Amino acid sequence: MKFRVERDVLTEAVTWTARTLPARPPAPVLSGVRIEATQEGVVKLASFDYEVSARGEIPAEVTEPGTILVSGRLLAEIAKALPHKPVDFTVDGTKVSVVCGASRFSLLTMPVEEYPTLPTMPELTGVVDGSELSAAVSQVTVAASRDDTLPLLTGVRIEIEGEKVTLLATDRYRLALREMTWRPSAPDMSTVALVRARTLNDVSKSLGPVGDVNVALSVGEGVDLIGFEAGGRQTTSLLVDGDYPHVRRLFPDETPIHAVVATQPLIDAARRVALVAERNTPIRLNFSEGQVVLDAGQGDDAQASEVLESTLVGEDISVAFNPQFLLDGLNALGTDFVRLSFTHPNKPVEFTGQESLDGEDSKHYRYLLVPIRFAN
CATH class of the missing domain: 3.10.150.10 (DNA Polymerase III, subunit A, domain 2)
Structure with missing residues (x-):
């Protein structure tokens, strides 16, 4: 040769x-x-x-x-x-x-x-815009588990219903959901696949910038396989085997309390306050009319606090979060403002994005975070 x-x-x-x-x-x-x-x-x-x-x-x-x-x-x-x-x-x-x-x-x-025989690429299932795929995957995989002893949770559940694709991931402490559209090969397409988050990340970063990405899926036909193709490159991956937990029901039907805060100032403040938070120590957010107070540390330990403007609908509420999980969700939003929707101080909090302080929130991306209980 x-x-x-x-x-x-x-x-x-x-x-x-x-x-x-x-x-x-x-x-x-x-x-x-x-x-x-x-x-x-x-x-x-x-x-x-x-x-x-x-x-x-x-x-x-x-x-x-x-x-x-x-x-x-x-x-x-x-x-x-x-x-x-x-x-x-x-x-x-x-x-x-x-x-x-x-x-x-x-x-x-x-x-x-x-050398083993390479797997055959399944038949084309649909086409997705590469940039939208990259954005959706990055938003969802932040919530996927890194613990290989729980292989189901290291995957991203992909639900396909016609032109709508929903990505879901959870590590038991947070849950991310992202909806997007694509061009299916059949208008009545309906299927579900569980794909490793690591594989999706690799594909979206490598193939996303190329343009349209062809997606090929084979489920229940011998070997369960997913394939991606763009720009002369192909990759296939075995699907994760098992029944994914029914996580959609974790999103609350009603949230009597919600607060809206400018996203970037909240990210910056959380990073600063988190500097004094020891490992596994939460950041506390105290919402009241017109403001949110972030603080961390207590007693003889180092302490920090910061006040930001916010709007509040409903009664005052205080919650505490793992700092990194909080920052992961805020960074994934990609909007100027974040809405935090509450049912109870100890129940999961839903994060959604909105473009203005008094606008409506978008449900295309939803990030659900379990708060940490703390003594008042």
Whole structure:
């Protein structure tokens, strides 16, 4: 095998393909990136760990077609460090030579015949705007669990009903819901899938800026799989198996009390007040007519407080939150004002965004946060 490719094109493709490689692969070949050079002047790169696959195609000057398997992480590091000149790949026996300007590397190849067969991309289910997908995923995955001992909660539940897509995630302490529209392949599409939050984050960051993203879903047809494709790149992932908890019912039907605060000043104040909050120590928010007082710390510990303007509908109320969970929700909103809707000081609080102080809140994105009980 022998081919020449532009350095930047190679770097982007290898970085994309190698990004999901496992740190501790169950088999050595699963740490590799499969590289296939074709007579048509295309180089295909692929990785697969039996759960997530990634594929990309790049143009190249192919002199001798062929297929090799090399260490993905090492090749990605080498590609990033190469000078901005064309890169030549040449295979000689069990080694591949990578030459770029005055830089020369020799890498061992792995037995490509031992590499598993890549999964087939499911049929197209629908198309979503990449920028909207990126925004929705970032808003929802903040609430997904990072605890791998609870695999169900590390996923994002995707509910599809015709042109409406709803994303849901929870780690038991907060819940995020985001609604968006897409272009389904069938107008009566109705299905549900549970996708790893980590996979969705990777896809939205890598494919989102490209433009439209094709989504392919296979549920109940043998292997449950989801695939994404855009800009000559493909990725597939096995769906998370199991019954996701019925979290929608956690959103309150009525909220007799609500407060509205400018979002960015609240974020800034929460960050400042949180400086004195020890680990697992909450920030307290005391809402009364015309203002909210943020404070943290007590007794002989360091203390901080700050007062912000706010509007309040209903009786005075005080709540306390995990500082990071509070900031995650506020940062995800993306609106000038935040509405906090209450049913009781010890019941979950719903965060929604609105564009003006006295406007209506939007239900396209909802963030539900469980408060921390504190002694008055």
